[in-house]
Amino acid sequence: MTTLNAVQRRYLRAQAHSLHPVVMIGDAGLSDAVMREIDLSLKAHELIKIRVLGDDREARIAMLDRICTDLKAAPVQHIGKLLLVYRPAEKPKLSLPK
Template sequence: MSLSTAEKKRLRQIGHHLNPVVLLGGNGLTEAVIAEIDARLEDHELIKVRVGGEDRAARLAAIEEIANATKSEVAQIIGKLALLYRAARKPDPKLSNLLRVTS
């Protein structure tokens, strides 16, 4: 499920005003963090995740691992923030960041 350039642009526009819903801190990437990201993706479809740490390569590896573990697509990475997208099985119009914007 690869996103086209136009789809990424649309997701970046929607995600611009979002705040991070998951912060990856000192304990690193744990099963609990992945479960939380997975749950937030199911609720909101488009989320921002803040990945801490000063090592850029480690941050990028963590973001890639999150995307693989949650079966999501990375729409954008800016510094320590990653914008992740995964279509919900049953989108909730009250929670979905995509449906709230388009309605």
């Protein structure tokens, strides 16, 4: 799992402000197909929003942890039913502040 400092998280939150969720997690939870879709989206965009349709906050936190651990990504923000996840690409499009 990648780690970010406070300045980098603030920068990424600002970059994500205009983004729309690219993946939605429904009642089936984090299936293999959903994880593949998240992986492909991270490869294409580096920074993505994920919408979780469940009301269970603990389940959303567990999903964010699993996504970040399994896909070697960094959690940027969890607000309501939206998860913001970042993983640098091989040729990064975003240049993070130090």
